[in-house]
Amino acid sequence: MLFGPRTLGFYIGKRFLLAIFAVFILCSVLIFLIDFVELLRQSGKYGEVSVVTLAFIALLRLPAYAEFLIAFAVLVGSIAALLQLSRKSELTVMRAGGMSVWQFLRPGIIVGFMVGLLTAMVFNPLAAAGRTAAESVYAEAFGKETNLLRSKSGASWLRQNGTDGQSVINAAIATNRGLTLHGVSVFIFDNDGRFVERVDGKRADLHEGYWEVTEAWVVRIGREPEKFDTYLVSTYLTPDRVADALGTMFSVSFWELPALIEVAEKAKLSASRLRIQYETLVSRPLLCAAMVLLAATVSLRSFRGGGIQTMVITGLVGGFGFFLLSEVSRQVGVAGLTSPWAAIWLPVVLVMMVSATVLLHQEDG
Template identity: 45%
Template sequence: MLTTARSGRTLAVYLALRFLVSIGGLFLLAAVLIFVFDALELLRRASDQEGASLARIGLISLLRVPQLMEQVLPFAVLFGAITAFLGLSRKLELVVARAAGVSVWQFTAPALAVGLLIGIAAVLVYNPLAVVLRTQSDEIASGLFGREQNFLLQTTGDIWLRQDGVDGESVLHAKQILDNGERLLGVTVFTFDRKGSFVERIEAREAVLADQSWRLSSGTVYSTSGDPRAFTSYSVSTYLTPTEVRESIAAPESIGFWDLPRVIELSQRAGLPAYRYSLQYQTLLARPALLAAMVLIAACVSLRVSRMGGVGRLILGGILAGFVLYVLSELGKDLGGAGIVPPLLAAWAPGVFGVLMGITILLHLEDG
């Protein structure tokens, strides 16, 4: 009895290591490919910009890769688990294990444990680190890409804000956001008086949100009543708070897992909708369930391969199932971000559905 238990633990550790190596290898391979293509694209777009060196572009891309890889992680788990299962099938290790009385649940449990642990580590450690590195990347790239800065680094369009202040209304336009929206680069401000008449256009290198004002630096004022004049420091009044600015323009992906509850609370206290941040928080919490669903899909494919053959067709089915699950998760994010579906439901439904679907298929294949 003791020997059987010890053999079971040895098999579980062996299988877990096989899955971990397979998933980790695919993840690193995808990271290298993304880094190469991203660096080449950034280098092409910044080739005519002053200060664009190969080392700087490489560092910017290297720091961007961890956050880009968050979108790839579910597929790395899916393909890695399929690869590991197929390797075990081709070497007849699964066949021998089945003949020895090992059930599908016993050789799937180590893969599920690896998927869940990867998901937990991705949420608690990897996501906050990726956000910090992305912030450093934006700092290094500051001012390098001109009008394309936001498209390349923030994956959003230019920033527009309509605001009111002590001196009247104004419209603010920025090309890049930093520090969760409290610092803007490439800023243009159009100011109006209390009667709604245009007063001046202000162009500045940088704007920092201070006490009820934007502190502009290194720019030029173009007024209807005089010649343009340069300035080193200029102030434009605003009633916007840091929370309101963050809610208006900061992407939820730019906030780490541990900071999201505070941002959600601040938004709710300010009377602002926090759908996007609540959805991002719940999506991160649900990530282990999504990765577990990917592992179960891979297990369904491997079991059918060992019994029925037709490797290519079955693998394609598993990949399509994984893509459908990912599309459902993205659709849920769109609906949840718009407030149409509660964030909790939008974030958890795809992962829970995938897990239940995988368990149902495995029960059918195992027990008929």
């Protein structure tokens, strides 16, 4: 049987799933409150925005932020589930019935693997869509105070060329993976490099061969400023190149990444960030299964033997150490010092091997 004895396997799997879900919900609530308080602070400093709008923005951004805590939730939830089984002597009864540690961990490992699989294939696309929508709502809510926003988060700068000459674009906020800019200033030069005009607009959308600037003020040397509902600025940039320059990985779903990687490589652009993100999502099922093994190394001791608190703290410290190692390895991969595959998979394989070795030593000596 996949779970071992059917009834017992489903019982253990349910305990793991409920504990993981409880930890994830608790962490998500804390993230929502922190983000909501930060949005309230920004609203009071940069412009009055309704509480409902701020809560909506925080809710849309929540899945993208909470996604980073999936592995942590699996680790802590697995520790909690195993400790609860141990506290009620259920693990002792299972061992007395002839079950090995690998048999009663199998349901937890499968649950962890499935949680990782679903978060990569289903939850991540939802989080990406929510993040994209949140960026648009945020830009609409705070876009009127672009000068203040620039000093807070830094503006995006983009140099480009077009049929009318070169131009430099400054945007307070880039959304929709860089295809929509808010709080835009465009400095346009002719083909000889001489300044021609400056265009300031509320928003700029990239189309094939041009940026469409809405509510644009155009200033030229020796002439009065002119107001246009829409103003076009030529460009040779394609949506793929702009997304590579200004886009965020949080707004790209798992299913979009392979095509974006292929386009970036055909355009001779760096695809390291995209590949790192893709490998991170692909490795997530195995990572969650590894977290169950890591949790088991510190959660199987009997309560009567004492030292449970020390073992749990050791497991949490080990988990944080692993997450730190993974982040360092990821940054090494982004910098191009190693392949994306090695940067993401080696820490996962390492923690699985170490956890399995510790469990074998604890069980078989």
